[in-house]
Amino acid sequence: MARAGAPRxxxxxxxxxxxxxxxxxxxxxxxxxxxxxxxxxREAGVAQGTFYLYFPSKQAAFIALYRQLADAxxxxxxxxxxxxxxxxxxxxxxxxxxxxxxxxxxxxVRLCHLQVDPESEEAELLAASWTPTVEAxxxxxxxxxxxxxxxxxxxxxxxxxxxxxxxxxxxxxxCRADLDPARIEDETVETVLRAVRPxxxxxxx
Numbered sequence: 001m002a003r004a005g006a007p008r009x010x011x012x013x014x015x016x017x018x019x020x021x022x023x024x025x026x027x028x029x030x031x032x033x034x035x036x037x038x039x040x041x042r043e044a045g046v047a048q049g050t051f052y053l054y055f056p057s058k059q060a061a062f063i064a065l066y067r068q069l070a071d072a073x074x075x076x077x078x079x080x081x082x083x084x085x086x087x088x089x090x091x092x093x094x095x096x097x098x099x100x101x102x103x104x105x106x107x108x109v110r111l112c113h114l115q116v117d118p119e120s121e122e123a124e125l126l127a128a129s130w131t132p133t134v135e136a137x138x139x140x141x142x143x144x145x146x147x148x149x150x151x152x153x154x155x156x157x158x159x160x161x162x163x164x165x166x167x168x169x170x171x172x173x174x175c176r177a178d179l180d181p182a183r184i185e186d187e188t189v190e191t192v193l194r195a196v197r198p199x200x201x202x203x204x205x
Contacts, residue, residue, distance in 0.1 A: 023061040028107040070129035087149035099185045102170040109174040150196045
């Protein structure tokens with residue numbers, strides 16, 4: 001029985017991804033606000049009813065796209081291969097990996113910053129997509145502070161400030177042609193390290 005159902009499950013996953021790819025293209029081309037479900041299904045080459053089998057609304061497809069991006073950031077930041085690194089080195093690699101994810105998804109980075117009203121329901125849902133990353137960063141900071149590898153701080157506030165700062169810097173690197181992306185990345189790394197570096201290490205900088 002399970003074997004017979006497997007192709008259908010795979011087919012549903014493929015169709016959902018097809019719709020998300022179409023939505024990503026149309027949102028990036030025309031803007032989220034100017035895109036209708038009809039535009040997405042036309043791009044995907046499916047009937048409009050098919051869209052609603054997978055997403056209850058245009059907003060749901062948009063949030064699903066952003067969650068894919070947030071998940072990619074989370075996987076890059078908390079790769080088990082980074083756990084053995086000293087804290088400050090790990091933080092540096094986490095920031096640089098964030099920029100690497102942004103470089104491969106510039107359309108989504110631009111879309112989520114330029115097309116969404118900060119006061120909208122979409123903005124609240126996008127912010128919620130960062131919750132697992134913020135919580136994991138809080139735990140990382142707590143361990144580092146306890147070990148003397150990071151300066152004492154208000155951990156929840158610091159985690160949120162760092163995520164917001166890096167997210168804003170990634171937006172600049174993807175959307176401002178007049179700025180050098182490599183320079184933005186380097187400056188962001190140094191800013192984040194200065195924010196968490198223990199006081200005893202400031203004399204050596």
